[in-house]
Amino acid sequence: MTIQTERPIQTVPRAAQRPAADAAPTAAAAGHRASDDFPEVADPFRRELLAHCYRMTGSVHDAEDLVQETYLRAWRAYHSFEGRSSVRTWLYRIATNVCLTALEGKDRRPLPTGLGQPGSTAGDPLDERGEVPWLEPVPDSMVADPAQAAEARESIRLAFVAALQHLPARQRAVLILRDVLRWRAAEVAEALETTTAAVNSALQRAHAQLEKAKLSRDNVVEPTQDQKEMLDRYVQAFWDKDIDAIVSMLTRDAIWEMPPFAGWYQGAENIGRLIDTQCPGGVRDMRLLATTANGQPAFGLYMRSADGDFVPFHLQVLTLDGPSVDHVVAFFGEGLFDTFGLPDRLVADADNTA
Incomplete structure (x- = not known):
């Protein structure tokens, strides 16, 4: 079942679209080259290649492994790199094919809203599906160069990456190379060892599938001052476990989902009841x-433990709609806080004791 909470938009973010030509250096001349300059030439692209592999796989940990494999293959082949394309383009070709090999026979990574089941009602039993390879969030710090943050953030927004997971792997690769990286069809065909006609056909099918997903408008710019103040109130409302305040900051048709639990919840009041009845914390038990x-x-979100300190509970990723919260994905999972560089414990002090 597909949920549309906002106006449909184009499937690929405008800010991510750029010419295929890039400023990356090409080889000075054809011929053999020493591998000792490979790190200097290739390392500047590590972050954006991680973002590329994340779009392809929907997993931060898989993406890190695949980037490592990409650099290993590139280092081994660097002596024969002839410079007919930029190093950047060459690395993307390797990374894309590494991802396609890794994705063979793998299940897609969904969010609960992508499972095709109707929404849940607060109070329904929680259905944990640990066997599902869920979509993972990615820290901005891992994939976004501060100088290019706006562009990078558009093409990794959660709704876009979730929509990509509905595509077969090769269609996913074609759409990313054509619409995100802005490669020409002939370049994509060469990278994937296929024909230009096959690339155009795959892109058309990918667009049709993403249209069915009714990708919504996500706010990926820096929050406004009003939104920052609202987020401060959001933090305080969880600390106070003020359900009415939390509900007041949600849009009427807001969605809350929390993998690995398969249920998803729509409607501000429904979400408020969920937090009130299912969340184990009380007043001053939750710190954001x-x-x-x-x-x-x-x-x-940190939950107070028996010793009074606060320990990791889940990580919320918010989609904003004007002055309100329109979508929350609360990710549960071991190691998630470490991936985001968040502390593994917050010590209670005089200001946060009951």
Whole structure:
């Protein structure tokens, strides 16, 4: 079942679209080259290649492994690199094919809203699906160069990456190379060892599939001052466990989902009841620590433990709609806080004791 909470937009973010030509250096001349200059030439592209592999796989950890494999293959082949394309383009070709090999026979990584089941009602039993390879969030710090943050954040926003997971792997690769990286069809065909006609056909099918997903408009720019003040109130409302305040900051048709639990919840009042009845914390038991994920505001939620300190509970990634929160994905998972560089414990002090 597809949920549309905002106006449909083009499937690929405008800010991510750029000419295929890039400023990356090409080889000075054809012929053999020593591998000792490979790190200097290739390392500047590590972050954007991680973003590329993340779009392809929907997993930060898989993306890190695949980038390592990409650099290993590139280093081994660097002596024969002839410079007919930029180093950047050459690395993307290797990375794309490494991803396609890794994705063979693998299940896609969904969010609960992508499973095709109807929404849940607060109070329904929670259905944990640990066997599902869920979509993972990615820290902005891992994939976004501060100088190119706006562009990078648009093409890794959570709704876009989730929509990509509905595509077969080769269609996914074609759409990313054509619409995100702005490669020409002939360049994509060469990279994937296929024909230009096959690339154009795959792109057409990919666009049709993403149209069905009704990708919504996500706010991936820096939050406005009003939004920052609202997010401060959001943090305080969880600390106070003020359900009415939390509900007041949600849009009427807001969505809350929390992998690995398969249920998803729509409607501000429904979400409020969920937090009120299913969340184990009480007043002054929940602390939110700000971070960013997928180009969006995010919070690590810490729950008070028996010794009074606060330990990781889940990581919320928020989609904003004007002055309100329109979508929250609360990710549960071991190691998630470490991936985001968040502390593994917050010590209670005089200001946060009951």
